[in-house]
Amino acid sequence: QVHLAESGGASVLPGGSQLLRCDVSGAVFSPNVWGWFRQAPGKERELVGLINKEVQKRYADAMTGRILITKYFTENSMVLYLRIHRLNVQDTARYYCAASRGPIDYNDRDVAGKFENWGQGTQLTVSS
Numbered sequence: 001q002v003h004l005a006e007s008g009g010a011s012v013l014p015g016g017s018q019l020l021r022c023d024v025s026g027a028v029f030s031p032n033v034w035g036w037f038r039q040a041p042g043k044e045r046e047l048v049g050l051i052n053k054e055v056q057k058r059y060a061d062a063m064t065g066r067i068l069i070t071k072y073f074t075e076n077s078m079v080l081y082l083r084i085h086r087l088n089v090q091d092t093a094r095y096y097c098a099a100s101r102g103p104i105d106y107n108d109r110d111v112a113g114k115f116e117n118w119g120q121g122t123q124l125t126v127s128s
Contacts (some may be wrong), residue, residue, distance in 0.1 A: 002026045002099045003116040009122030013089065016087050020122060022080040022097030028073070031099035036069060036082045038093035038113055039121075044055040047111050048082065048095070050104060058106050087126045 008020040014098055020036070036048040049059040049069045068083045080097050098115035108114065 001029060002028065004097050004099065004117060004119035006095060006097055006119045008123035009124045011114075011125045011127065012087055013066045014126055016085060016128055017079060017083060017085040018124060020082040020084070020095050020124065022082075023108075024078040024080060024099070024118060025076070026096075028076070028078040030101065031117070032102035033100045034069075034071060034080050035098045035100070035104075035111070036080075037096045037098060038124075040090075040093040041094070042108050043093075043113050047097070050106065050111075051080070051106075052102070063099075083122075087124075089126050089128075091124060093125045094123050096121045 003026045005023045011092050017097050033050055033052045033101055035050045039045040047060050048063055051057045051071055052071045059067055066085045070081045072079050097119050099117040100115040104114050
């Protein structure tokens with residue numbers, strides 16, 4: 001079992017950047033794919049980006065060029081990061097990290113459904 005806990009959400013001004021963090025514990029070496037998702041009020045959960053064990057990354061088209069996903073292992077845990085640059089009000093959402101054994105088809109209509117483990121999310125609000 002993998003346990004995920006997001007942090008780093010805040011209320012920020014447009015144009016800035018924010019670093020979101022996901023602390024992972026438990027069977028951290030079991031998942032093959034890690035993802036960041038977000039859900040804005042009244043909207044469906046959407047994919048932000050993926051990173052796999054081989055550190056191959058895939059970002060949502062709307063986010064490419066503005067985000068960076070990285071991961072770091074320690075002896076018994078892992079940290080997954082999401083850095084978002086040039087924030088705008090459309091980035092306001094609750095952000096979730098998730099883990100999957102995979103495989104993941106980025107073009108799948110229900111990518112989120114392929115992830116077995118989720119955190120509780122962290123709220124990022126972009127407002128002037």
